[in-house]
Amino acid sequence: MILRMAWRNAWRNPRRTGILVxxxxxxxxxxxxxxxxxxxxxxxxxxTAIATELGHLQVHARGFDANPELAVRLSDGGRRELSxxxxxxxxxxxxRRVRGEGLLSSxxxxxxxxxxxxxxxxxxxxxxxxxxxxxxxxxxGVGRRALVGEELAARLEVGVGDKVVLSVQDLSGxxxxxxxxxxxxxxxxxxxxxxxxxxxxxxDGQSLLGxxxxxxEIVALADRRSRVPALRDHLAADLGDAAEVRxxxxxxxxxxxxxxxxxxxxFIVYGAVFVAMAFGIANVLLxxxxxxxxxxxxxxxxxxxxxxxxxxxxxxSLLVTIVGLGLGFVAAIGGVAWLGDGLDxxxxxxxxxxxxxxxxxVPVLRTGxxxxxxxxxxxxxxxxxxxxAWRAVRLRPADAVRKS
Numbered sequence: 001m002i003l004r005m006a007w008r009n010a011w012r013n014p015r016r017t018g019i020l021v022x023x024x025x026x027x028x029x030x031x032x033x034x035x036x037x038x039x040x041x042x043x044x045x046x047x048t049a050i051a052t053e054l055g056h057l058q059v060h061a062r063g064f065d066a067n068p069e070l071a072v073r074l075s076d077g078g079r080r081e082l083s084x085x086x087x088x089x090x091x092x093x094x095x096r097r098v099r100g101e102g103l104l105s106s107x108x109x110x111x112x113x114x115x116x117x118x119x120x121x122x123x124x125x126x127x128x129x130x131x132x133x134x135x136x137x138x139x140x141g142v143g144r145r146a147l148v149g150e151e152l153a154a155r156l157e158v159g160v161g162d163k164v165v166l167s168v169q170d171l172s173g174x175x176x177x178x179x180x181x182x183x184x185x186x187x188x189x190x191x192x193x194x195x196x197x198x199x200x201x202x203x204d205g206q207s208l209l210g211x212x213x214x215x216x217e218i219v220a221l222a223d224r225r226s227r228v229p230a231l232r233d234h235l236a237a238d239l240g241d242a243a244e245v246r247x248x249x250x251x252x253x254x255x256x257x258x259x260x261x262x263x264x265x266x267f268i269v270y271g272a273v274f275v276a277m278a279f280g281i282a283n284v285l286l287x288x289x290x291x292x293x294x295x296x297x298x299x300x301x302x303x304x305x306x307x308x309x310x311x312x313x314x315x316x317s318l319l320v321t322i323v324g325l326g327l328g329f330v331a332a333i334g335g336v337a338w339l340g341d342g343l344d345x346x347x348x349x350x351x352x353x354x355x356x357x358x359x360x361x362v363p364v365l366r367t368g369x370x371x372x373x374x375x376x377x378x379x380x381x382x383x384x385x386x387x388x389a390w391r392a393v394r395l396r397p398a399d400a401v402r403k404s
Contacts, residue, residue, distance in 0.1 A: 003315060017320060020280050024324025025331060027273045028373060032332035035266055036363035037339075042262055043364050046248075046255050048189045051128045054248045055095075055219035056228045057235070059085065064217070065244050070100060070171045073214040074243065081243055085220050090231055092223045095122035098205040099216040102168035104148070104198055106156040113152070113198045115168060117205020126221050129186055129199065136160035136184030139201050145183030149194025153185050160185060166198065170210030178208050263368075270373050274380040277324075281317050281384035317385035321377050329370060336363045 050056060059081045064072040074081060078096055085094045098117035103110055120139040124130035129147065130138045139145055146164065148156075158164060160182050167177035180200070188194055206212065222228050228247050236245040249256045340362070 020320055021324045021327065023280055024277055024321060024377075025327035027277060028325055028328025028377075029331035029335065031269055031273050031373070032328070032365065032369055033335045033363065035269070035369055036332070036336055036365045037361060038262060039366065039369075040361045040364040042255075042258055044189065044361065045258070049252055049255060050221075050248055052188050052190050052193055053127065054251050055126050056222045056225065056248055057085075057091075057220040057232055058246050058251060059218040059220070059235070059239070060216070060244045060246070062241060062244055065246065068099070070209060070211065070216070073098075073211060073216055074218065075214050077213045078215045078218050081218050081239060084235065084238055085218060088231060088235065090223055090227045091220050093122065093125035093221045095119050095126045095219050096202060096215040097123075097217050097219060098202060098209060098211055098214075100168050100205070100209045102166050102198070104152070104156065105165045105167065106158045106162065108157045109155060111152060111155055111196070113166075113196055115166065115198050115200065115205060115209070117200045117202045117209075119202045126219055128188065132186040132188050133184045134187050136182065138184055139199065140183075143201060143204055144178070144180050145201070146180040147184045147186055147199040148182060149197065150185045150187050151191065151195040152197070153182065155195070158182055166200075166208065168208055170208070172210055174210075176208065176210070178204075266369070266372065267376070270376045274373075274376050277321070277377075278380050278384040281320065281381060314382055314385045317381040318378065321381040325374060325377055332365070336365050339363050 059074070059078070060068075061072045061074050082094060082096065085091055096119055098115075100115040102113055102115045104113045118129075118139070120130070124138070133147075134150060136147075139147060146166070148158075153159060156164065162182050163179055164182060165177050165179050167175065170176050186194070200208070202215070206214070220231075222231055228249075232245055232247045239245060
């Protein structure tokens with residue numbers, strides 16, 4: 001009975017209630033779409049980092065995390081660590097790398113670069129470098145070839161087939177160098193990668209850096225990101241003190257921090273929207289109580305208790321809020337579907353590229369984006385109805401009945 005009464009009361013003035021419902025729906029839809037775009041941007045940053053360099057897991061020699069030098073390496077090609085990774089259920093792909101720093105020079109310019117030696121076939125299953133080639137070809141069986149980003153190639157004024165010289169300090173501390181030809185150019189969402197990284201074949205990198213068969217790291221990709229923590233713990237326990245195992249969260253804690261900040265800021269935005277909504281709800285309910293003073297008096301006189309009266313007013317607030325939430329959710333889902341191909345921000349591409357974000361952002365809605373506003377909305381609706389309910393129960397039935 002109380003529920004039916006609350007529903008009828010809510011729609012006695014359809015225009016006023018409709019305006020409030022639309023205001024709630026627009027506020028929720030706008031907030032959810034904004035959050036979806038923001039999270040889509042962060043999601044791209046994470047995916048770019050994983051798909052261009054980090055992978056889900058990395059294995060290094062003990063001490064590499066504190067001192068990432070050539071001397072801290074996995075001897076014997078990391079075969080023991082590689083075999084353990086390949087044997088783990090849930091690991092989709094594994095690849096070995098060598099890392100170093102160097103100077104890449106052309107006849108017209110030079111630039112400091114990161115030197116990464118890769119196993120081309122294995123690396124293609126870990127990162128998107130093979131799919132990002134825009135000119136030339138991916139590293140094939142021909143040695144002494146290098147892959148560089150288009151931005152780095154532009155700085156050096158070189159193209160596919162041009163000769164460059166890569167100078168490095170090898171494991172023994174000696175300065176050494178080698179002439180290479182540009183085998184291919186690539187473009188990724190990460191501007192930093194495109195501007196400062198040179199890829200070589202693993203054997204070419206080992207030879208240039210004087211590492212013999214040693215490697216700097218082993219990178220692994222899990223079949224699902226949710227399995228990464230369990231795989232990391234299992235592998236760390238299996239390898240013991242022989243090596244360090246790091247997940248992408250540990251390798252890039254800034255990305256994890258951004259996700260946490262985003263989640264916390266979402267509640268602040270929801271709070272701001274619902275505080276504004278609370279004033280609207282309270283105003284509508286106060287008007288309703290004022291207009292129905294005589295009716296409330298009659299209901300009290302024939303036996304309607306204070307708790308039932310308060311329940312009817314609170315339910316009225318909740319019903320209006322839930323209808324607005326539902327419409328807002330439908331609008332937000334429709335907006336995300338409409339932006340399914342992404343929001344084109346190519347005008348800001350240069351700035352976004354610094355943070356590993358592509359020029360087209362695809363909005364992402366999570367389950368928590370729906371559960372959080374529901375909780376905040378229910379609390380807001382109850383609090384907003386407190387003052388009108390208190391005004392209603394204070395009415396004396398005899399005085400209320402006499403009110404015209």
